[in-house]
Amino acid sequence: xxxxxxxxxxxxxxxxxxxxxxxxxxxxxxxxxxxxxxxxxxxxxxxxxxxxxxxxxxxxxxxxxxxxxxxxxxxxxxxxxxxxxxxxxxxxxxxxxxxxxxxxx
Amino acid sequence: xxxxxxxxxxxxxxxxxxxxxxxxxxxxxxxxxxxxxxxxxxxxxxxxxxxxxxxxxxxxxxxxxxxxxxxxxxxxxxxxxxxxxxxxxxxxxxxxxxxxxxxxxxxxxxxxxxxxxxxxxxxxxxxxxxxxxxxxxxxxxxxxxxxxxxxxxxxxxxxxxxxxxxxxxxxxxxxxxxxxxxxxxxxxxxxxxxxxxxxxxxxxxxxxxxxxxxxxxxxxxxxxxxxxxxxxxxxxxxxxxxxxxxxxxxxxxxxxxxxxxxxxxxxxxxxxxxxxxxxxxxxxxxxxxxxxxxxxxxxxxxxxxxxxxxxxxxxxxxxxxxxxxxxxxxxxxxxxxxxxxxxxxxxxxxxxxxxxxxxxxxxxxxxxxxxxxxxxxxxxxxxxxxxxxxxxxxxxxxxxxxxxxxxxxxxxxxxxxxxxxxxxxxxxxxxxxxxxxxxxxxxxxxxxxxxxxxxxxxxxxxxxxxxxxxxxxxxxxxxxxxxxxxxxxxxxxxxxxxxxxxxxxxxxxxxxxxxxx
Numbered sequence: 001x002x003x004x005x006x007x008x009x010x011x012x013x014x015x016x017x018x019x020x021x022x023x024x025x026x027x028x029x030x031x032x033x034x035x036x037x038x039x040x041x042x043x044x045x046x047x048x049x050x051x052x053x054x055x056x057x058x059x060x061x062x063x064x065x066x067x068x069x070x071x072x073x074x075x076x077x078x079x080x081x082x083x084x085x086x087x088x089x090x091x092x093x094x095x096x097x098x099x100x101x102x103x104x105x
Numbered sequence: 106x107x108x109x110x111x112x113x114x115x116x117x118x119x120x121x122x123x124x125x126x127x128x129x130x131x132x133x134x135x136x137x138x139x140x141x142x143x144x145x146x147x148x149x150x151x152x153x154x155x156x157x158x159x160x161x162x163x164x165x166x167x168x169x170x171x172x173x174x175x176x177x178x179x180x181x182x183x184x185x186x187x188x189x190x191x192x193x194x195x196x197x198x199x200x201x202x203x204x205x206x207x208x209x210x211x212x213x214x215x216x217x218x219x220x221x222x223x224x225x226x227x228x229x230x231x232x233x234x235x236x237x238x239x240x241x242x243x244x245x246x247x248x249x250x251x252x253x254x255x256x257x258x259x260x261x262x263x264x265x266x267x268x269x270x271x272x273x274x275x276x277x278x279x280x281x282x283x284x285x286x287x288x289x290x291x292x293x294x295x296x297x298x299x300x301x302x303x304x305x306x307x308x309x310x311x312x313x314x315x316x317x318x319x320x321x322x323x324x325x326x327x328x329x330x331x332x333x334x335x336x337x338x339x340x341x342x343x344x345x346x347x348x349x350x351x352x353x354x355x356x357x358x359x360x361x362x363x364x365x366x367x368x369x370x371x372x373x374x375x376x377x378x379x380x381x382x383x384x385x386x387x388x389x390x391x392x393x394x395x396x397x398x399x400x401x402x403x404x405x406x407x408x409x410x411x412x413x414x415x416x417x418x419x420x421x422x423x424x425x426x427x428x429x430x431x432x433x434x435x436x437x438x439x440x441x442x443x444x445x446x447x448x449x450x451x452x453x454x455x456x457x458x459x460x461x462x463x464x465x466x467x468x469x470x471x472x473x474x475x476x477x478x479x480x481x482x483x484x485x486x487x488x489x490x491x492x493x494x495x496x497x498x499x500x501x502x503x504x505x506x507x508x509x510x511x512x513x514x515x516x517x518x519x520x521x522x523x524x525x526x527x528x529x530x531x532x533x534x535x536x537x538x539x540x541x542x543x544x545x546x547x548x549x550x551x552x553x554x555x556x557x558x559x560x561x562x563x564x565x566x567x568x569x570x571x572x573x574x575x576x577x578x579x580x581x582x583x584x585x586x587x588x589x590x591x592x593x594x595x596x597x598x599x600x601x602x603x604x605x606x607x608x609x610x611x612x613x614x615x616x617x618x619x620x621x622x
Contacts, residue, residue, distance in 0.1 A: 027218065032167065062181075066203055
């Protein structure tokens with residue numbers, strides 16, 4: 001499925017949104033963690049800043065940081081593929097944990 | 106003496122030969138097929154850097170590595186290069202677009218990212234042009250002249266050879282400025298274009314007052330926080346005992362919070378001086394109470410119960426404080442500076458005191474008042490501290506009443522009768538003490554002082570040290586003298602038993618204390 005299909009949403013896509021907390025928003029370190037985590041899933045995953053217009057590939061750190069999501073702003077996540085549900089759950093959990101390492105301090 | 110003005114990105118003084126950093130070579134219009142090799146080359150360089158980078162430096166390098174390992178980003182570069190037939194133009198265009206977007210974002214966090222992307226762009230361009238910018242060739246005692254220094258270039262520098270940095274552009278809020286403060290490398294920014302004839306000349310970089318002076322200026326105070334000789338890091342470990350068995354405390358000076366990620370707590374007996382004005386993110390306004398408290402908290406986390414001395418904002422002289430007006434005076438060094446400036450802004454003092462107490466949350470805290478000259482000044486700050494504690498109530502933490510109040514001793518007025526001041530501890534600032542005692546500015550060659558501290562200055566220091574011993578109050582000496590063995594010998598002989606230095610000087614200082622050389 002192409003990105004343009006995804007922009008239309010529609011069948012096959014699951015969607016979720018979450019507010020980015022933490023001191024500095026989705027800056028370098030969180031953007032790296034988010035894109036790394038996204039690459040762990042086979043689903044196509046797109047991300048958009050709330051109020052923004054473009055959906056971008058969540059597996060690309062360059063695209064994610066270019067969204068310039070500041071702290072307190074929400075992001076929308078959209079996934080399609082075999083593990084789409086798991087991907088959204090996992091990524092939302094990562095954001096909710098404020099990008100802390102799992103099981104770590 | 107010729108002098109050139111700039112803004113202080115990292116304080117300190119260093120002497121050396123002004124040498125220009127190797128510039129980016131001119132473009133060659135390389136075709137698209139060079140791009141893959143250039144990316145691989147840049148990745149190799151960054152990986153090598155990452156092996157030794159820590160803290161903020163490591164974060165900056167990692168971000169650039171991730172960018173180059175991002176398939177989508179690389180694909181975009183390659184597509185642009187193939188479409189236009191010019192790899193350099195593609196790199197400049199693709200990264201340029203992102204850089205502009207970040208620079209205009211209005212958010213400080215993301216603006217700093219613009220500089221990191223410019224850094225990456227320059228690295229790719231240099232790789233495309235087949236250049237390896239080797240720093241091994243820089244001779245010792247170099248004051249590096251640069252044009253908009255980028256973070257990874259700073260990380261490549263051999264800091265045993267580069268004793269100071271002059272950036273003709275740059276900003277005090279950049280990542281490079283933070284790295285320089287963290288390493289304790291004196292750095293001046295925004296000097297404007299300097300005459301090429303200055304290259305190769307002996308200069309003194311006075312990043313205490315914000316000037317680059319032609320010629321190596323005389324005077325013992327000049328080289329404070331200068332260049333540390335190569336002493337193994339392991340000398341930093343453990344207690345510093347003189348050959349006679351006297352224990353000398355070595356405390357950390359914090360000019361940037363990133364130093365906390367790099368400084369091993371085991372090297373230090375505590376934090377002896379925090380230059381809080383340098384921790385502010387914004388160049389135009391002082392940070393509010395909540396944000397200040399968040400800035401100071403990591404100091405106490407790092408110290409783990411060891412004493413932490415936080416100096417209240419030190420401005421005036423010719424050093425403005427963000428958002429505070431400093432009166433225009435014919436002679437600012439004899440005017441409204443240090444404690445005097447703060448007393449004109451009691452609300453700033455109250456906010457900062459509350460923030461410090463909240464950050465300490467009951468852990469041992471010492472509050473240091475900058476340049477004090479009259480006993481009444483300490484009464485003002487004692488009352489302000491008491492008000493801050495009662496205003497906070499339970500939020501100040503259970504032991505807030507144990508918070509100590511100390512003073513910077515930088516004038517003969519403070520040093521002659523230290524007992525007349527209501528101070529729980531003292532911090533000696535030798536730079537200013539020398540210039541105020543001798544009535545000679547640090548950039549003046551009016552006096553030929555040689556290496557040693559003048560006897561009158563030692564007499565003043567001795568007075569403070571003796572008062573400290575009699576009254577059970579701690580006296581620490583701030584500023585680095587570890588490269589100045591004559592002075593260090595004098596100070597140890599005076600009975601100074603506590604020094605506060607930037608991180609990189611600790612091994613050298615301890616080595617001297619232990620070996621007497």
